Amino acid sequence: MGTGQHPTRPSIAIIGAGMAGLTCARHLATLGLRPSVFEKSRGLGGRLATRRAGEGLAFDHGAQYVTVRSAAFGSAMRSAMEAGVADRWRPAPAVASGAGGEDWFVGVPGMNALVKPLAEGSDLRLSREVAAIRRDGDAWRILGPDDDAGEGFDVVVCTAPAPQARKLLALEPEVAAALAGVAMAPCWALMLRFAEPVDPGFDLRRTESEDLAWIARNGSKPGRNPRADCWVVHAGPDWSRRHLELDRDLAAALLIEMLPQAFGLRLPRIEGAVAHRWRYARTTQPLGSSFLAFADNSLFLGGDWCLGARAERAFESGLAIARSLAGA
Numbered sequence: 001m002g003t004g005q006h007p008t009r010p011s012i013a014i015i016g017a018g019m020a021g022l023t024c025a026r027h028l029a030t031l032g033l034r035p036s037v038f039e040k041s042r043g044l045g046g047r048l049a050t051r052r053a054g055e056g057l058a059f060d061h062g063a064q065y066v067t068v069r070s071a072a073f074g075s076a077m078r079s080a081m082e083a084g085v086a087d088r089w090r091p092a093p094a095v096a097s098g099a100g101g102e103d104w105f106v107g108v109p110g111m112n113a114l115v116k117p118l119a120e121g122s123d124l125r126l127s128r129e130v131a132a133i134r135r136d137g138d139a140w141r142i143l144g145p146d147d148d149a150g151e152g153f154d155v156v157v158c159t160a161p162a163p164q165a166r167k168l169l170a171l172e173p174e175v176a177a178a179l180a181g182v183a184m185a186p187c188w189a190l191m192l193r194f195a196e197p198v199d200p201g202f203d204l205r206r207t208e209s210e211d212l213a214w215i216a217r218n219g220s221k222p223g224r225n226p227r228a229d230c231w232v233v234h235a236g237p238d239w240s241r242r243h244l245e246l247d248r249d250l251a252a253a254l255l256i257e258m259l260p261q262a263f264g265l266r267l268p269r270i271e272g273a274v275a276h277r278w279r280y281a282r283t284t285q286p287l288g289s290s291f292l293a294f295a296d297n298s299l300f301l302g303g304d305w306c307l308g309a310r311a312e313r314a315f316e317s318g319l320a321i322a323r324s325l326a327g328a
C-alpha cells in the first residue's frame, strides 16, 4: 500500500455509501482489502437516491440521470448496462428543456442501482451515523452519536458533503482551512403522484433559472412502472435557499401551488406528495482537485464537491482516493 507508515493491509473506514464512498470501497475490495463503510441512512446511494412509496411505486428524488465524459466512468456505465442495472433515458422534453446532445443514463429499477453492486466485498455498516472522526496517535477513531470510545482505523476516507465533513473533523483546523472555499447549494424535491395520468406533452421540463427548475415523469425512465404516474419536481437553488428551514409539509404545499402554471394545464387530484430537503445538493464552488489527504495519507476527504456537481465527479474522486491509497 502507498500509505507511508501504515501496515501493508491497513484497516480502512469509509464514511458514506454514495457514489464516491462505494467507488472507493469497490476498488479497494478488488485489491483484496475489506473496508468498513459507515452510512447513516438505511440504504445505499446517497444522493443517487430512490424512495419506495408502496407497491410498484418509487421515485428518484435526488440525481435524475448521469452523463459520461471520462473513459473510466464510461467503462463503469457499460458494465452496469451489461449487468442490467443501468440504461439510457430519453425523455420527451418540453421546449424549455435542455435535453439532447449527451446520452443520459439512469439506474434500473432506481438510481441507487448504479451504486448497489459496488458494495460487494465491503463490511457495510448501515444506519450508522458517524458523529466525529478523532485522531488517535497515528490512527483515527470513528465515534457514533452515543459512543465516546469509538472504533479505531489506520485510514479514514470521509465522503460526506464538504460542510458535513468539516463538522465531523471539527478538531482539525487544517481540514477547515482546506474546505473553506467549497460551497454547495440546497434543493427541495417533491415526489408527486396524480390520481389520473397527466399529459402535459412532455416527460421533462427543465428551466434552471426558475423557482421550479425541474419537472420529470419518473415513469418515463426505463424499468419503472409506466402505469404509476409518478413525477419528481426540484425547486431551483434560490427558492430552495429562501425556503430552506420550512417544515416539509409546508414546502410541499408551496411547490404544489406552482404546478398548474408549470404544467400548463388543469391538474387532476394529487394522490400523494412528499417533499424532501437536500441541504447539500449541488456543488457550486468545487475544491478543484480530486481529493484531500492529511496526516501522512491516513485521512482522505472526497466526494462530488472536489471536482463538480455531477455523479461522475464523485466517481472520479472515490477512484482517485482508492488509487492513491493503493499507491498506484
Ligand SMILES: Cc1cc2nc3c(=O)[nH]c(=O)nc-3n(C[C@H](O)[C@H](O)[C@H](O)COP(=O)(O)OP(=O)(O)OC[C@H]3O[C@@H](n4cnc5c(N)ncnc54)[C@H](O)[C@@H]3O)c2cc1C
Binding pocket: 015, 016, 017, 018, 019, 020, 021, 038, 039, 040, 041, 045, 046, 047, 048, 061, 062, 063, 064, 065, 066, 067, 128, 129, 130, 131, 159, 160, 161, 164, 168, 187, 189, 234, 278, 280, 281, 282, 302, 303, 304, 305, 308, 309, 310, 311, 312, 314
Ligand atoms: C436534487 C439533486 C439532483 C441532482 N441531479 C444530478 C444529475 O441530474 N446528474 C448528476 O450527475 N448529478 C446530480 N446530482 C448530484 C449527484 O447526486 C452527486 O454528485 C453524487 O451523487 C454525490 O455522490 P457523493 O458520494 O459525493 O455524495 P453523497 O451521495 O451525498 O454520499 C455521501 C454519503 O455520506 C453519508 N453521510 C453523510 N454524513 C454522514 C455521517 N455523519 N455518518 C454516516 N454517513 C454519512 C450520506 O448519507 C450519503 O449517503 C444531483 C443531486 C441532487 C441532490
